[in-house]
Amino acid sequence: MSKYLIGLDVGTSGAKCLLCDDKGKVLASSTQEYPLYTPRHGWAEQDPEDWWEGVKRGIKAILSKHPVDLKDIAGISFSGQMHGLVALDEAYRVIRPSILWCDQRTQKQCDEITEKAGGLEGLLAYTNNRMLTGYTGGKILWLKEEEPDNFKKMKVFVCPKDYIRFKFTGKIGMDMSEASGTGFFDTKNRKWCKELILKAGLNMDIFPPCMESVDKAGVVTKEAAEETGLIEGIDVYAGGGDAVIQTTGTGLVKPGVLGVVIGTSGNVAMGMDKYSLNPEGKLQMFCNNEKDLWHCFGCTLTAGGALSWYVKTLAGEDKAEADREGKNVYALIDEKASKVPAGSNGVLFAPYLTGERCPYPDPNAKGIFYGLSLGTTRDEMARAVMEGVTFSLKQVVELMSASIKPEKVYLSGGGASSELWKQMAADIFELPVYTMSAAKEGGAYGAVLVAGVGAGIWKDLGEAIEVLSEDEKFYTPNPAVIPAYRKAYEKYKLLYHANKQIFDME
DSSP states (O other): OEEEEEEEEHHHEEEEEEETTTOOOEEEEEEEOOOBBBBSSTOEEOOHHHHHHHHHHHHHHHHSSOOOOOOEEEEEEEEEEOOOOOEEEEOBBBBBBBOOOOOOOOOOHHHHHHHTTTHHHHHHHHHSSOOOSHHHOOOOOOOOHHHHHHHHHOOOEEEEHHHHHHHHHHHOOHHHHHHHTTEEEEEETTOOOOOHHHTTTTOOOGSSSSEESSSSEEOHHHHHHHHTTTTTTTTTOOEHHHHHHHHHHTTTTTTTTTEEESSEEEEEEEEEEEOOEEEEEEEGEEEOTTTTTTTEEESSOOOOHHHHHHHHOOHHHHHHHHHHHTTTTTHHHHHTEEEOTTTTTEEEEEBTTBBBBBSBBBOOOOOOEEETTTTHHHHHHHHHHHHHHHHHHHHHHHHTTTTSSSEEEEEEEEEGGHHHHHHHHHHTSSSSOOOOGGGTTTTTHHHHHHHHHHSSSSHHHHHHHEEEEEEEEBBOTTTTHHHHHHHHHHHHHHHHHHHHHHHHHO
């Protein structure tokens, strides 16, 4: 008798819900969108109840698409946008809108925490990571300093997918991959860094208990069952932060293969089977989704989100044309941009639309178009956006490849649905690019694998990823365009440094 698994991804643009069987086959998928709010420049917030409403709609949708005996659901687990601060009061009610990963308001607080840790070197000794503005740590201190009344109300904080897990189980907790992204977690010893927390002037009581991603976190409560259409008592497993678990969903558990995710943000990652130091904190070293595994990655804050911005802001004529012809606007832009030569006829784009994290931890960085002229076309600008995102990821690839030379890249996220972007990645990275079965499902599929390990369907993640396979079609570098991309990349790398003084005037 088949067993079933549900994977839920609490993303920035929507909640993705997957129903899979115990062989890892995707049976049904649904994505439910919800709004993002920007009350001030550089701020980004969401209402946690919007996530819950999206998840409830999504679960009902997948069960409608592929009805199953609910008693045969072996487990549910989660992926979710990392770093968001969800502050809860004594009754575990949300105090204020969640401050998201891409919010840039906390540079002052991050600097304070770093100073109290003894500078960057001292901070790395505690956590092996910088305290970045996206991380939860600076947000907690910001709440204390800027909204003291709300801070006094806060009994505990969690991150977005942890709040949704609480809605299912009634239990508070956080997995270790997510805790790594708070900036207050000892990733070597897999525990909260009490000394750093106290130095920052915070109380340990507000930090939730931690568990491994594959640990059982509770069961579906009667109330959650009534709201979602599930049944009471289904096992619920902890899950993981999306930057980590979505690469688990593409098979990145051990070293050797690079995973590149082109989602709203961009990630370059590699699984690690041993703890490794992070010199100068240029990358991020987090706990992986299973005991004794770690995860090395670099995050660029705007990847597919840059193309979404382009479509919303500059592609009105393309959208009208796509509507007339019954096409997807992204597919139309892909088609047109593919006719533009590599290098976009000299147009460059720096995708710092929400600041940047890697390789430049700079919340003040701004997006740039360079090389525009009276003859510049929209198609050149669209291709330049895609190339600029890929150049920014190449900088992270180069950092990641300093000690371990990868042989290939697994590409996932929304960008992996673009033929142009897959070939562009191969040409710019100068590595073969593969997509994996179910890679388009992102973090939700990683959550399925984690749930399966927790439920005993697979003994560990190493066995779980055996259900994955490389798609038959793959992409190899085209020697004819590599010189043009190398030239454009050298120019691209100068854009940040040439504009740094202007960024710092903000």
